[in-house]
Amino acid sequence: MSTNSRFAVAVHVLSLMAWSGEEPLKSEQVADSVNTNPVVIRRMLLELAEAGLVVSQTGSLGGSKLANDPSQTTLLDVYEALECGGVFSLHRQPPSRDCPVGVNIETVLGDVLREVDTAVEQVLEGITINDVVQRLRPCGDASTVKGSKKKHYDREVSLPQLRAGAKTRRAKALRTA
Amino acid sequence: MSTNSRFAVAVHVLSLMAWSGEEPLKSEQVADSVNTNPVVIRRMLLELAEAGLVVSQTGSLGGSKLANDPSQTTLLDVYEALECGGVFSLHRQPPSRDCPVGVNIETVLGDVLREVDTAVEQVLEGITINDVVQRLRPCGDASTVKGSKKKHYDREVSLPQLRAGAKTRRAKALRTA
DNA sequence: AAAACTGTAACTATAATGGTTACAAACGGG
DNA sequence: CCCGTTTGTAACCATTATAGTTACAGTTTT
Numbered sequence: 001m002s003t004n005s006r007f008a009v010a011v012h013v014l015s016l017m018a019w020s021g022e023e024p025l026k027s028e029q030v031a032d033s034v035n036t037n038p039v040v041i042r043r044m045l046l047e048l049a050e051a052g053l054v055v056s057q058t059g060s061l062g063g064s065k066l067a068n069d070p071s072q073t074t075l076l077d078v079y080e081a082l083e084c085g086g087v088f089s090l091h092r093q094p095p096s097r098d099c100p101v102g103v104n105i106e107t108v109l110g111d112v113l114r115e116v117d118t119a120v121e122q123v124l125e126g127i128t129i130n131d132v133v134q135r136l137r138p139c140g141d142a143s144t145v146k147g148s149k150k151k152h153y154d155r156e157v158s159l160p161q162l163r164a165g166a167k168t169r170r171a172k173a174l175r176t177a
Numbered sequence: 178m179s180t181n182s183r184f185a186v187a188v189h190v191l192s193l194m195a196w197s198g199e200e201p202l203k204s205e206q207v208a209d210s211v212n213t214n215p216v217v218i219r220r221m222l223l224e225l226a227e228a229g230l231v232v233s234q235t236g237s238l239g240g241s242k243l244a245n246d247p248s249q250t251t252l253l254d255v256y257e258a259l260e261c262g263g264v265f266s267l268h269r270q271p272p273s274r275d276c277p278v279g280v281n282i283e284t285v286l287g288d289v290l291r292e293v294d295t296a297v298e299q300v301l302e303g304i305t306i307n308d309v310v311q312r313l314r315p316c317g318d319a320s321t322v323k324g325s326k327k328k329h330y331d332r333e334v335s336l337p338q339l340r341a342g343a344k345t346r347r348a349k350a351l352r353t354a
Numbered sequence: 355a356a357a358a359c360t361g362t363a364a365c366t367a368t369a370a371t372g373g374t375t376a377c378a379a380a381c382g383g384g
Numbered sequence: 385c386c387c388g389t390t391t392g393t394a395a396c397c398a399t400t401a402t403a404g405t406t407a408c409a410g411t412t413t414t
Binding site for chain 1: 181182188193212213252265266268269272273278285286289290293296297301
Protein backbone atom coordinates (compact mmCIF):
# COMPACT_ATOMS: atom_id res chain seq x y z
CA MET A 1 0.00 0.00 0.00
CA SER A 2 1.03 3.40 0.84
CA THR A 3 4.74 2.95 1.13
CA ASN A 4 4.26 5.65 3.67
CA SER A 5 7.28 6.24 5.85
CA ARG A 6 6.30 9.79 6.69
CA PHE A 7 4.66 8.69 9.92
CA ALA A 8 7.76 6.77 10.96
CA VAL A 9 9.99 9.75 10.24
CA ALA A 10 7.71 12.13 12.13
CA VAL A 11 7.74 9.92 15.23
CA HIS A 12 11.51 9.63 14.90
CA VAL A 13 11.91 13.41 14.77
CA LEU A 14 9.68 14.04 17.76
CA SER A 15 11.37 11.28 19.75
CA LEU A 16 14.72 12.83 19.00
CA MET A 17 13.51 16.16 20.33
CA ALA A 18 12.04 14.54 23.41
CA TRP A 19 15.39 12.89 24.00
CA SER A 20 17.21 16.19 23.64
CA GLY A 21 14.87 18.02 26.00
CA GLU A 22 14.99 21.80 25.84
CA GLU A 23 17.94 21.80 23.49
CA PRO A 24 16.72 23.08 20.10
CA LEU A 25 17.88 20.86 17.25
CA LYS A 26 18.99 22.12 13.86
CA SER A 27 17.39 20.56 10.81
CA GLU A 28 20.78 19.23 9.82
CA GLN A 29 21.22 17.40 13.11
CA VAL A 30 17.82 15.84 12.73
CA ALA A 31 18.53 14.98 9.10
CA ASP A 32 21.73 13.22 10.16
CA SER A 33 19.83 11.03 12.59
CA VAL A 34 17.04 10.24 10.11
CA ASN A 35 19.56 9.86 7.30
CA THR A 36 17.93 12.25 4.87
CA ASN A 37 18.14 15.82 3.60
CA PRO A 38 17.68 18.84 5.93
CA VAL A 39 15.05 20.33 3.62
CA VAL A 40 12.95 17.19 3.89
CA ILE A 41 13.10 17.60 7.65
CA ARG A 42 12.23 21.28 7.53
CA ARG A 43 9.20 20.54 5.37
CA MET A 44 7.99 18.00 7.86
CA LEU A 45 8.73 20.30 10.80
CA LEU A 46 6.50 22.86 9.14
CA GLU A 47 3.60 20.41 9.22
CA LEU A 48 4.32 19.49 12.81
CA ALA A 49 4.52 23.17 13.76
CA GLU A 50 1.18 23.87 12.12
CA ALA A 51 -0.32 21.19 14.31
CA GLY A 52 1.28 22.77 17.35
CA LEU A 53 3.62 19.88 18.10
CA VAL A 54 6.94 21.68 17.67
CA VAL A 55 8.23 25.24 17.78
CA SER A 56 11.00 26.56 15.59
CA GLN A 57 13.36 29.49 15.67
CA THR A 58 15.18 31.14 12.80
CA GLY A 59 18.58 32.76 13.14
CA SER A 60 22.02 31.73 14.12
CA LEU A 61 21.08 29.89 17.30
CA GLY A 62 17.87 28.59 15.83
CA GLY A 63 16.41 25.14 15.68
CA SER A 64 13.30 23.26 16.68
CA LYS A 65 12.03 21.58 19.82
CA LEU A 66 8.85 20.09 21.18
CA ALA A 67 6.06 22.53 21.89
CA ASN A 68 4.49 20.28 24.54
CA ASP A 69 5.29 17.74 27.18
CA PRO A 70 6.14 14.51 25.31
CA SER A 71 3.89 12.58 27.70
CA GLN A 72 0.97 14.68 26.44
CA THR A 73 1.59 14.21 22.72
CA THR A 74 0.12 10.99 21.34
CA LEU A 75 0.91 9.25 18.08
CA LEU A 76 -2.63 10.16 17.06
CA ASP A 77 -1.60 13.82 17.24
CA VAL A 78 1.30 12.99 14.94
CA TYR A 79 -0.93 11.05 12.56
CA GLU A 80 -3.39 13.91 12.36
CA ALA A 81 -0.62 16.45 11.91
CA LEU A 82 0.43 14.67 8.73
CA GLU A 83 -3.13 14.68 7.39
CA CYS A 84 -2.85 11.21 5.93
CA GLY A 85 -6.59 11.15 5.43
CA GLY A 86 -7.35 7.58 6.38
CA VAL A 87 -5.90 4.15 5.79
CA PHE A 88 -7.87 3.31 2.65
CA SER A 89 -9.62 5.38 0.01
CA LEU A 90 -12.82 4.95 -1.92
CA HIS A 91 -12.90 4.70 -5.70
CA ARG A 92 -11.29 7.57 -7.57
CA GLN A 93 -13.90 7.42 -10.28
CA PRO A 94 -17.39 6.96 -8.86
CA PRO A 95 -18.86 3.53 -9.72
CA SER A 96 -21.72 3.04 -12.17
CA ARG A 97 -25.10 4.41 -11.12
CA ASP A 98 -26.76 1.81 -13.30
CA CYS A 99 -25.49 -1.13 -11.26
CA PRO A 100 -27.25 -2.26 -8.11
CA VAL A 101 -23.89 -2.83 -6.43
CA GLY A 102 -22.12 0.22 -7.82
CA VAL A 103 -24.83 2.60 -6.76
CA ASN A 104 -24.49 1.76 -3.07
CA ILE A 105 -21.05 0.30 -2.57
CA GLU A 106 -19.49 3.63 -1.66
CA THR A 107 -21.89 4.13 1.21
CA VAL A 108 -21.23 0.67 2.61
CA LEU A 109 -17.49 0.91 2.09
CA GLY A 110 -17.44 4.30 3.73
CA ASP A 111 -18.80 2.72 6.89
CA VAL A 112 -16.17 0.00 6.76
CA LEU A 113 -13.32 2.43 6.20
CA ARG A 114 -14.48 4.52 9.14
CA GLU A 115 -14.44 1.44 11.33
CA VAL A 116 -10.87 0.74 10.28
CA ASP A 117 -9.76 4.30 10.82
CA THR A 118 -11.32 4.36 14.27
CA ALA A 119 -9.44 1.22 15.24
CA VAL A 120 -6.16 2.72 14.07
CA GLU A 121 -6.82 5.94 15.92
CA GLN A 122 -7.60 4.12 19.14
CA VAL A 123 -4.23 2.38 19.04
CA LEU A 124 -2.34 5.56 18.21
CA GLU A 125 -4.13 7.54 20.90
CA GLY A 126 -2.83 5.14 23.52
CA ILE A 127 0.85 5.71 22.76
CA THR A 128 2.70 8.93 23.60
CA ILE A 129 6.03 10.23 22.37
CA ASN A 130 7.24 9.68 25.89
CA ASP A 131 6.26 6.01 25.64
CA VAL A 132 8.35 5.69 22.50
CA VAL A 133 11.33 7.32 24.17
CA GLN A 134 10.97 5.05 27.18
CA ARG A 135 11.02 1.98 24.97
CA LEU A 136 14.17 3.41 23.39
CA ARG A 137 16.12 3.73 26.63
CA PRO A 138 16.84 0.08 27.48
CA CYS A 139 19.30 -0.04 24.60
CA GLY A 140 21.43 2.94 25.56
CA ASP A 141 20.94 5.83 27.94
CA ALA A 142 21.44 9.48 27.17
CA SER A 143 24.43 9.63 29.51
CA THR A 144 26.13 6.59 28.03
CA VAL A 145 25.87 7.19 24.33
CA LYS A 146 28.49 6.06 21.87
CA GLY A 147 29.40 8.68 19.33
CA SER A 148 27.62 11.46 21.08
CA LYS A 149 30.92 12.75 22.49
CA LYS A 150 29.43 14.31 25.57
CA LYS A 151 27.03 16.57 23.73
CA HIS A 152 25.15 18.02 26.65
CA TYR A 153 21.64 17.57 25.38
CA ASP A 154 20.28 19.01 28.60
CA ARG A 155 22.50 22.09 28.52
CA GLU A 156 20.74 25.29 29.43
CA VAL A 157 19.97 27.47 26.42
CA SER A 158 17.73 30.46 26.72
CA LEU A 159 16.32 30.69 23.24
CA PRO A 160 14.03 33.73 23.07
CA GLN A 161 10.49 33.52 21.78
CA LEU A 162 10.23 30.28 19.90
CA ARG A 163 7.20 30.58 17.69
CA ALA A 164 4.57 27.91 18.03
CA GLY A 165 2.58 26.59 15.08
CA ALA A 166 -0.57 28.40 14.09
CA LYS A 167 -3.36 25.89 14.47
CA THR A 168 -2.61 24.14 17.76
CA ARG A 169 -5.73 22.03 17.38
CA ARG A 170 -5.46 20.15 20.63
CA ALA A 171 -4.28 22.63 23.23
CA LYS A 172 -2.75 19.94 25.40
CA ALA A 173 -0.77 21.04 28.44
CA LEU A 174 1.66 23.42 26.82
CA ARG A 175 4.51 23.37 29.24
CA THR A 176 7.17 25.16 27.26
CA ALA A 177 5.52 27.74 25.02
CA MET B 178 -1.18 8.50 2.74
CA SER B 179 -1.61 5.78 0.28
CA THR B 180 -4.34 7.05 -1.90
CA ASN B 181 -5.07 3.38 -2.04
CA SER B 182 -8.38 2.57 -3.67
CA ARG B 183 -7.33 -0.94 -4.62
CA PHE B 184 -8.92 -2.38 -1.52
CA ALA B 185 -12.20 -0.59 -2.25
CA VAL B 186 -12.20 -1.85 -5.82
CA ALA B 187 -11.44 -5.41 -4.76
CA VAL B 188 -14.31 -5.45 -2.29
CA HIS B 189 -16.54 -3.96 -4.97
CA VAL B 190 -15.59 -6.70 -7.44
CA LEU B 191 -16.16 -9.53 -4.99
CA SER B 192 -19.46 -8.05 -3.86
CA LEU B 193 -20.58 -7.85 -7.45
CA MET B 194 -19.78 -11.54 -7.93
CA ALA B 195 -21.55 -12.46 -4.71
CA TRP B 196 -24.56 -10.56 -5.96
CA SER B 197 -24.48 -12.39 -9.28
CA GLY B 198 -24.15 -15.81 -7.70
CA GLU B 199 -23.03 -18.60 -9.96
CA GLU B 200 -23.20 -16.44 -13.06
CA PRO B 201 -19.60 -15.84 -14.26
CA LEU B 202 -18.93 -12.18 -14.98
CA LYS B 203 -16.81 -10.91 -17.83
CA SER B 204 -14.10 -8.42 -17.03
CA GLU B 205 -15.90 -5.86 -19.13
CA GLN B 206 -19.10 -6.21 -17.11
CA VAL B 207 -17.15 -5.75 -13.91
CA ALA B 208 -15.25 -2.82 -15.39
CA ASP B 209 -18.54 -1.16 -16.29
CA SER B 210 -19.72 -1.38 -12.70
CA VAL B 211 -16.42 -0.17 -11.25
CA ASN B 212 -16.11 2.43 -13.98
CA THR B 213 -12.63 1.54 -15.11
CA ASN B 214 -10.80 -0.45 -17.78
CA PRO B 215 -11.28 -4.22 -18.22
CA VAL B 216 -7.53 -4.82 -18.08
CA VAL B 217 -7.34 -3.14 -14.69
CA ILE B 218 -10.00 -5.56 -13.52
CA ARG B 219 -8.27 -8.57 -15.02
CA ARG B 220 -5.03 -7.62 -13.28
CA MET B 221 -6.82 -7.44 -9.98
CA LEU B 222 -8.71 -10.67 -10.63
CA LEU B 223 -5.35 -12.34 -11.12
CA GLU B 224 -4.32 -11.31 -7.63
CA LEU B 225 -7.62 -12.45 -6.18
CA ALA B 226 -7.34 -15.76 -8.03
CA GLU B 227 -3.84 -16.33 -6.67
CA ALA B 228 -5.26 -15.93 -3.20
CA GLY B 229 -7.98 -18.42 -4.04
CA LEU B 230 -10.85 -15.96 -3.77
CA VAL B 231 -12.10 -16.16 -7.36
CA VAL B 232 -11.94 -18.60 -10.25
CA SER B 233 -11.72 -17.59 -13.88
CA GLN B 234 -12.35 -19.23 -17.17
CA THR B 235 -10.97 -18.35 -20.60
CA GLY B 236 -12.87 -18.82 -23.80
CA SER B 237 -16.08 -17.68 -25.30
CA LEU B 238 -18.29 -18.42 -22.32
CA GLY B 239 -15.60 -17.39 -19.87
CA GLY B 240 -15.62 -15.02 -16.95
CA SER B 241 -14.93 -15.01 -13.24
CA LYS B 242 -16.89 -15.85 -10.14
CA LEU B 243 -16.31 -16.38 -6.44
CA ALA B 244 -14.33 -19.46 -5.50
CA ASN B 245 -15.89 -19.67 -2.05
CA ASP B 246 -19.05 -18.96 -0.13
CA PRO B 247 -19.19 -15.17 0.33
CA SER B 248 -20.07 -15.67 3.99
CA GLN B 249 -16.70 -17.40 4.42
CA THR B 250 -14.56 -14.76 2.75
CA THR B 251 -13.60 -11.91 5.07
CA LEU B 252 -12.27 -8.50 4.17
CA LEU B 253 -9.04 -9.64 5.80
CA ASP B 254 -8.74 -12.26 3.07
CA VAL B 255 -9.15 -9.49 0.52
CA TYR B 256 -6.62 -7.29 2.27
CA GLU B 257 -4.08 -10.10 2.34
CA ALA B 258 -4.74 -11.00 -1.28
CA LEU B 259 -3.65 -7.51 -2.29
CA GLU B 260 -0.45 -7.79 -0.28
CA CYS B 261 -0.59 -4.21 0.89
CA GLY B 262 2.11 -4.95 3.43
CA GLY B 263 0.85 -2.94 6.38
CA VAL B 264 -0.65 0.44 7.02
CA PHE B 265 2.61 2.30 7.65
CA SER B 266 6.20 1.65 6.64
CA LEU B 267 9.49 2.11 8.39
CA HIS B 268 12.19 4.43 7.07
CA ARG B 269 13.34 3.71 3.52
CA GLN B 270 16.92 4.60 4.37
CA PRO B 271 17.96 3.14 7.72
CA PRO B 272 18.51 5.81 10.38
CA SER B 273 21.93 6.74 11.71
CA ARG B 274 23.69 4.09 13.77
CA ASP B 275 25.59 6.85 15.56
CA CYS B 276 22.49 8.34 17.15
CA PRO B 277 20.97 6.93 20.33
CA VAL B 278 17.51 7.42 18.93
CA GLY B 279 18.26 6.38 15.37
CA VAL B 280 19.91 3.13 16.38
CA ASN B 281 16.78 1.80 18.11
CA ILE B 282 13.82 3.67 16.67
CA GLU B 283 13.14 1.03 14.03
CA THR B 284 12.72 -1.68 16.63
CA VAL B 285 10.33 0.41 18.68
CA LEU B 286 8.40 1.63 15.65
CA GLY B 287 8.16 -1.91 14.37
CA ASP B 288 6.28 -2.85 17.52
CA VAL B 289 3.94 0.10 17.13
CA LEU B 290 3.24 -0.63 13.48
CA ARG B 291 2.48 -4.22 14.31
CA GLU B 292 -0.03 -3.07 16.92
CA VAL B 293 -1.73 -0.90 14.32
CA ASP B 294 -1.79 -3.64 11.72
CA THR B 295 -3.26 -6.07 14.21
CA ALA B 296 -6.05 -3.65 15.02
CA VAL B 297 -6.85 -3.20 11.35
CA GLU B 298 -6.83 -6.92 10.73
CA GLN B 299 -9.19 -7.57 13.62
CA VAL B 300 -11.73 -5.20 12.15
CA LEU B 301 -11.40 -6.64 8.64
CA GLU B 302 -11.61 -10.20 9.90
CA GLY B 303 -15.03 -9.47 11.36
CA ILE B 304 -16.63 -8.43 8.08
CA THR B 305 -17.45 -10.86 5.27
CA ILE B 306 -18.28 -10.23 1.64
CA ASN B 307 -21.74 -11.45 2.50
CA ASP B 308 -22.04 -8.76 5.18
CA VAL B 309 -21.17 -6.13 2.58
CA VAL B 310 -23.77 -7.48 0.18
CA GLN B 311 -26.37 -7.55 2.93
CA ARG B 312 -25.72 -3.90 3.74
CA LEU B 313 -26.15 -3.23 0.03
CA ARG B 314 -29.62 -4.75 -0.24
CA PRO B 315 -31.76 -2.22 1.65
CA CYS B 316 -31.32 0.18 -1.24
CA GLY B 317 -32.55 -2.12 -4.00
CA ASP B 318 -32.99 -5.86 -4.26
CA ALA B 319 -31.70 -8.12 -7.01
CA SER B 320 -35.22 -8.79 -8.22
CA THR B 321 -36.16 -5.12 -8.44
CA VAL B 322 -33.19 -3.59 -10.11
CA LYS B 323 -33.45 -0.68 -12.49
CA GLY B 324 -31.46 -1.15 -15.67
CA SER B 325 -30.82 -4.81 -15.08
CA LYS B 326 -33.59 -5.75 -17.50
CA LYS B 327 -34.37 -9.09 -15.96
CA LYS B 328 -30.87 -10.45 -16.25
CA HIS B 329 -31.27 -13.71 -14.41
CA TYR B 330 -28.27 -13.51 -12.16
CA ASP B 331 -29.18 -16.82 -10.61
CA ARG B 332 -29.65 -18.56 -13.92
CA GLU B 333 -28.17 -22.01 -14.13
CA VAL B 334 -24.92 -22.09 -16.08
CA SER B 335 -22.83 -25.21 -16.17
CA LEU B 336 -19.40 -23.76 -16.80
CA PRO B 337 -16.91 -26.61 -17.01
CA GLN B 338 -13.89 -26.72 -14.75
CA LEU B 339 -13.23 -23.16 -13.65
CA ARG B 340 -9.62 -22.98 -12.58
CA ALA B 341 -8.99 -21.87 -9.05
CA GLY B 342 -6.05 -19.70 -8.09
CA ALA B 343 -2.81 -21.42 -7.26
CA LYS B 344 -2.04 -20.48 -3.69
CA THR B 345 -5.40 -20.85 -1.92
CA ARG B 346 -3.80 -19.89 1.39
CA ARG B 347 -6.88 -20.22 3.53
CA ALA B 348 -8.79 -23.23 2.24
CA LYS B 349 -12.09 -21.99 3.54
CA ALA B 350 -15.25 -23.94 2.76
CA LEU B 351 -14.96 -24.27 -0.98
CA ARG B 352 -18.52 -24.67 -2.05
CA THR B 353 -18.25 -24.12 -5.76
CA ALA B 354 -14.88 -25.41 -6.93
C1' DA C 355 28.39 43.62 8.96
C1' DA C 356 29.05 38.60 9.11
C1' DA C 357 27.70 34.01 10.11
C1' DA C 358 24.22 30.60 10.85
C1' DC C 359 19.93 29.25 10.87
C1' DT C 360 14.79 28.58 9.02
C1' DG C 361 11.20 29.17 5.40
C1' DT C 362 10.29 28.28 0.81
C1' DA C 363 10.40 27.84 -4.14
C1' DA C 364 11.81 25.25 -8.05
C1' DC C 365 13.53 21.48 -10.03
C1' DT C 366 14.42 16.38 -10.67
C1' DA C 367 13.98 11.40 -9.51
C1' DT C 368 11.53 7.34 -8.16
C1' DA C 369 7.75 4.30 -7.37
C1' DA C 370 2.82 3.04 -7.10
C1' DT C 371 -1.31 3.18 -9.42
C1' DG C 372 -4.16 3.38 -13.22
C1' DG C 373 -5.41 3.65 -18.19
C1' DT C 374 -4.72 2.01 -22.95
C1' DT C 375 -3.53 -0.88 -26.90
C1' DA C 376 -2.20 -5.11 -28.62
C1' DC C 377 -1.91 -9.92 -29.06
C1' DA C 378 -1.21 -14.93 -27.90
C1' DA C 379 -3.57 -18.74 -25.78
C1' DA C 380 -7.74 -21.06 -24.31
C1' DC C 381 -12.26 -22.48 -25.05
C1' DG C 382 -17.08 -23.24 -26.82
C1' DG C 383 -20.09 -23.66 -30.80
C1' DG C 384 -21.09 -24.06 -35.36
C1' DC D 385 -11.95 -27.96 -37.69
C1' DC D 386 -12.39 -23.16 -37.99
C1' DC D 387 -14.38 -18.94 -35.83
C1' DG D 388 -15.60 -15.81 -32.41
C1' DT D 389 -15.11 -14.59 -27.60
C1' DT D 390 -12.65 -13.98 -23.50
C1' DT D 391 -8.74 -14.27 -20.34
C1' DG D 392 -3.72 -13.74 -19.52
C1' DT D 393 -0.08 -10.70 -20.21
C1' DA D 394 3.23 -7.51 -21.99
C1' DA D 395 4.38 -2.89 -23.21
C1' DC D 396 3.55 1.59 -23.07
C1' DC D 397 2.08 6.36 -21.13
C1' DA D 398 -0.18 9.49 -17.50
C1' DT D 399 -0.75 10.90 -12.88
C1' DT D 400 0.33 11.34 -8.17
C1' DA D 401 2.96 11.01 -3.75
C1' DT D 402 7.26 11.07 -1.79
C1' DA D 403 11.78 12.31 -1.56
C1' DG D 404 16.21 14.42 -2.74
C1' DT D 405 18.71 18.63 -4.27
C1' DT D 406 20.05 23.47 -5.05
C1' DA D 407 19.29 28.08 -4.28
C1' DC D 408 18.11 32.09 -1.88
C1' DA D 409 15.49 35.53 0.97
C1' DG D 410 14.44 36.57 5.79
C1' DT D 411 15.69 36.29 10.70
C1' DT D 412 18.62 36.31 14.60
C1' DT D 413 23.01 36.29 17.32
C1' DT D 414 27.59 37.81 17.72
